[in-house]
Amino acid sequence: MTPILPRLTDQMERVRSSLIRSLAAVSALFVVSFLLAPQLFEVLVEPLRSRLQPGQSLIGTGVAEVFFVEIKVAFLVAVLAGCPVIFHQVWRLLAPVFGAEGKTAYLFGFVATTSVLFVSGVAFCYQAVLPLAFLYFLDQYGAIGVNPEIRVAEYFSFFFRIVIAFGITFQLPVFSFFLARLGFWNHVFLWHHFRYAVLVMFVLAAVLTPPDVVSQVLLAGPLIGLYLVSIGIAYVFGRKPPE
Numbered sequence: 001m002t003p004i005l006p007r008l009t010d011q012m013e014r015v016r017s018s019l020i021r022s023l024a025a026v027s028a029l030f031v032v033s034f035l036l037a038p039q040l041f042e043v044l045v046e047p048l049r050s051r052l053q054p055g056q057s058l059i060g061t062g063v064a065e066v067f068f069v070e071i072k073v074a075f076l077v078a079v080l081a082g083c084p085v086i087f088h089q090v091w092r093l094l095a096p097v098f099g100a101e102g103k104t105a106y107l108f109g110f111v112a113t114t115s116v117l118f119v120s121g122v123a124f125c126y127q128a129v130l131p132l133a134f135l136y137f138l139d140q141y142g143a144i145g146v147n148p149e150i151r152v153a154e155y156f157s158f159f160f161r162i163v164i165a166f167g168i169t170f171q172l173p174v175f176s177f178f179l180a181r182l183g184f185w186n187h188v189f190l191w192h193h194f195r196y197a198v199l200v201m202f203v204l205a206a207v208l209t210p211p212d213v214v215s216q217v218l219l220a221g222p223l224i225g226l227y228l229v230s231i232g233i234a235y236v237f238g239r240k241p242p243e
Contacts, residue, residue, distance in 0.1 A: 018089035025085035026078045033074035033081070040073050047130035048155060051138055059149045072156045076163070080122060087114040098181060114174055121170030122163045129166070129218045130159070169204070169223060176230030177237055187235035190227070197227050 033040060049058065060066050079086070091110045095103070141148040179185055190197070198220075205219040 014093060018092050022082070022086045022089045025082045026075075029078035029081045030074050033077040034070060036077075037070035037073050040077055041070065044073055044076070044159060045152075045155065047126060048134045048150070051131065051134050053138070056138065056141075056148050057150075058152050058155065060152055062153070065151070065153050069152050069156050072160055076160055079164075080119060083118050084111050084115045087111045087118075090114070094178070098178075110174075114171060117170045117174065118167040121166040121168070124170075124222065125163045125166035130162070132218065166219065169219070170226065172223065172226040173230045173233050176233050180234035180237055185234065187231050190231045190234055194227070194231075198224060201227070 045058065052058075060069075088107070088111050091107055094110075095106070098106075138148060176185075176190070180187075201220045201223040202216065205216040205223070
């Protein structure tokens, strides 16, 4: 029992160190992003603003509302820009589990893959899902004869939540790699449960996206594609059955 405590202490110290480094990177990027918040605001609000009709507008209803919106904008951009550093620190915690400490190729592969998938999920949401979702929402106002005036704070709360959700769900191939390496599943298991996975993905899409079919399909479609990629990853990198 005695060696357990030092090992636990080492792991806690490793986690603390990784958190501090991640927070330091995000904090530094946050300062820069906050200075550019007005310009970044214009970019992030474009999916909604470009679909507003005459008479429809974004509004602020609180004294400090815009200030807190700028904080959200700066924080989101800081997380996106700092995701390679964050995923690097995640790898520092995972590498000992797989005996991959010091393996530079694994490090670069993990950081590059997770960063690209995360940013791709966010970009896909921004470019494809949000414009259609906002068009649907605005049409609902018109259907009942109400002229929308949308609070910027509510817009960015919704925006932040959905783009981060897309970034995380696009990590499915990475999750598949690690679970296959650990022996929790293999390509046979994933293929056998494909139909159930499709059902779960549509349920997940219904939870994470606005209540319209188009945006749900726009999330479920890529998830199904990523699931198929995950089957291939499990086949290549999964544990081989004993001869």
